[in-house]
Amino acid sequence: MSRVAQRYAAALADVALERKESQLTREGLSSFLQGWQESADLRNVLLSPGVSYEVKHALLDKIGAAMQLAPTVLNFIHVVLRHRRLEALPEIRNEFEDELRRRQGVALAEVASAAEMTKQEKSELLGALEKLTGKHIEANYRVDASLIGGAVVRIGSTIYDGSVRERLNRLQTRLEAAA
Amino acid sequence: MIRATSIMVALASRGWGMGLFAGRKIASGAAAVFLIAAPIFAAEEGSPSPADSTAGWVFRWVNFAIVAGLIIYLIRKVGSPQLKERAKEIGAEIQKAGEFRNAAERERDEAGKRLSNVAKEIEQLRETAGHDEAAELERLNVLIQADVERIKHAANLEIEAAERTARLELKATAAKMAVARAEGMLHQQMTREKQTGLLSTFVKQLFGWAR
Numbered sequence: 001m002s003r004v005a006q007r008y009a010a011a012l013a014d015v016a017l018e019r020k021e022s023q024l025t026r027e028g029l030s031s032f033l034q035g036w037q038e039s040a041d042l043r044n045v046l047l048s049p050g051v052s053y054e055v056k057h058a059l060l061d062k063i064g065a066a067m068q069l070a071p072t073v074l075n076f077i078h079v080v081l082r083h084r085r086l087e088a089l090p091e092i093r094n095e096f097e098d099e100l101r102r103r104q105g106v107a108l109a110e111v112a113s114a115a116e117m118t119k120q121e122k123s124e125l126l127g128a129l130e131k132l133t134g135k136h137i138e139a140n141y142r143v144d145a146s147l148i149g150g151a152v153v154r155i156g157s158t159i160y161d162g163s164v165r166e167r168l169n170r171l172q173t174r175l176e177a178a179a
Numbered sequence: 180m181i182r183a184t185s186i187m188v189a190l191a192s193r194g195w196g197m198g199l200f201a202g203r204k205i206a207s208g209a210a211a212v213f214l215i216a217a218p219i220f221a222a223e224e225g226s227p228s229p230a231d232s233t234a235g236w237v238f239r240w241v242n243f244a245i246v247a248g249l250i251i252y253l254i255r256k257v258g259s260p261q262l263k264e265r266a267k268e269i270g271a272e273i274q275k276a277g278e279f280r281n282a283a284e285r286e287r288d289e290a291g292k293r294l295s296n297v298a299k300e301i302e303q304l305r306e307t308a309g310h311d312e313a314a315e316l317e318r319l320n321v322l323i324q325a326d327v328e329r330i331k332h333a334a335n336l337e338i339e340a341a342e343r344t345a346r347l348e349l350k351a352t353a354a355k356m357a358v359a360r361a362e363g364m365l366h367q368q369m370t371r372e373k374q375t376g377l378l379s380t381f382v383k384q385l386f387g388w389a390r
Contacts, residue, residue, distance in 0.1 A: 115374045125378070128385035148365050150377040153385075160388075162381025164365055168358050175354030176347070 002095075005088050009095030012076050013103060021072055022100055028073035029093050035067065036089065046086050056081055107135040112144040113151040114163065129153060132160075 016025035036042060042063075046056055060081060064074040080086055101108060109129055111117075117125070122141065129137045133155060144152075154165035 037367060112379070113374075114369070115371065117378065118375075121375065121378050121382075124382045125385075128389065130381045132385050132389040139374075148362060149374050150381055162377065162384060164369075164377065168365075169360055172223050172354045172358040172359070175357060176351050178350070 005091040005095045008092045009099045013099040015125045052175045072125045105135050107133050107155050109137050109139040110154040111139050111141045115145040
């Protein structure tokens with residue numbers, strides 16, 4: 001399924017970047033998927049083989065109008081519906097995000113900190129990470145109290161650890177290795 | 180009678196009519212019988228015996244001498260070779276017995292020597308056995324000592340390994356406890372300012388890596 005999702009994501013990224021609607025497409029797709037995940041009835045109707053394509057198509061048009069989805073997004077969801085790949089839509093969205101970041105030279109950073117970071121701290125951290133990677137950084141933040149202090153950043157498969165937990169782990173290793 | 184005896188003696192001495200040594204012996208024997216028997220026949224005649232006269236006595240002595248000589252002759256003639264032969268046999272037997280005796284003595288001496296050698300050999304065997312026993316004991320001692328050393332070495336290695344493991348476990352436990360205690364203290368002492376300081380340090384570190 002991942003390869004299929006990549007193909008759909010690449011096609012959507014082509015259109016979105018061509019029309020310079022990458023942000024609009026991203027937001028529209030996220031909105032639709034939020035409703036998709038929240039509404040079991042919507043999923044049941046759109047995934048049910050007992051409901052005809054025409055009915056589903058008409059329903060999607062109504063939802064698009066109600067959510068004010070960009071035509072690019074709505075057309076893309078229609079294509080996915082016609083190819084009966086709607087169940088892969090969440091995965092396609094993730095692949096689309098990655099594809100966009102790749103094409104725009106953006107790196108996604110997962111940042112964990114012992115306490116909530118201030119805007120200034122986030123800004124300083126992003127600046128440092130952008131300088132380190134040479135890419136624009138999009139960060140997802142979360143709080144992890146087990147870190148005790150400091151923060152940990154993961155970009156792809158690389159981890160930058162500035163937490164107290166890591167220092168304690170190193171200290172324990174040194175103590176165990178000490179003669 | 181006397182004449183007859185003389186004739187018989189003459190015949191015996193010449194071996195007349197017989198021609199053989201056996202005939203002579205018979206003739207000599209017959210003459211001896213006649214000579215012995217002559218006085219008896221003379222006494223039976225009852226007349227005053229001329230033998231009682233001096234001539235008779237002389238004749239008797241002569242007769243006795245003849246008979247005695249005859250007997251001696253016969254003894255020497257007939258018995259001597261047998262005696263010589265017997266003496267030779269006895270001498271030979273004596274010589275043989277002497278040889279036997281010498282041989283027995285030699286054997287006795289050899290046996291004595293052997294006996295003395297046996298004692299010596301026994302002593303040598305005993306000595307050799309003693310040496311062998313000592314050597315075997317020495318060899319066993321060496322083997323036992325080697326085994327003891329090997330077991331001691333293995334035991335030492337095991338003890339060292341156990342000690343090393345225990346030391347490592349102890350270190351790990353001590354480190355874990357120390358870190359747990361430090362973690363507790365850090366949790367208590369962590370403040371917003373300190374968190375900011377840590378983040379600031381981390382950011383500087385990232386900038387440092389970026390250069």
